[in-house]
Amino acid sequence: AQSVTQPDIHITVSEGASLELRCNYSYGATPYLFWYVQSPGQGLQLLLKYFSGDTLVQGIKGFEAEFKRSQSSFNLRKPSVHWSDAAEYFCAVGFNTNAGKSTFGDGTTLTVKP
């Protein structure tokens, strides 16, 4: 069965520090990869996606992610975190066999210290 793992339930970083959120998936086929962000009381918003091509993808709000096939990973990064980045982040994976359905990780909650 397909699965998505976000190993870090909660991460705290200082404002201005760099950030990396981890995501690993398990499945043999080529995945479609997504990162979503959820602010309190809101729905999920797409940050970025990877379908094919360049394995380093840029997203909104200064985020980027790198697909590493050998490690089955799609880690999210930001060079300098802002207080407004405090939210919950979800990694999601889809496959052609899923008819459009994505499998979501359990999420990582980001706290930003002033």
Place this chain on the structure above:
Amino acid sequence: DARVTQTPRHKVTEMGQEVTMRCQPILGHNTVFWYRQTMMQGLELLAYFRNRAPLDDSGMPKDRFSAEMPDATLATLKIQPSEPRDSAVYFCASGLVSGGLYNEQFFGPGTRLTVL
């Protein structure tokens, strides 16, 4: 600015009552998803539709939950009778899957349901 809309945004009801949640997907999207989010279980897929036909509703408790798409602009999720354990935030999302091309999901703001 196309977006998924959900009504109501908040619902408080008593155990045993029927609850209906509505979703208007983005115009042109052919796939609609219903999710439930709780602290304990996280984000769970309840059901999803393609071109208004149910593709998978294995995530739903069949005895009390039902999901339908009366037309392309409306998806509904009903709970009858509701129970306190149904308290959660219910999200609708829509997306476009065409010609084998996969795409992202666009989420609505959610319906926060409290069953007393």
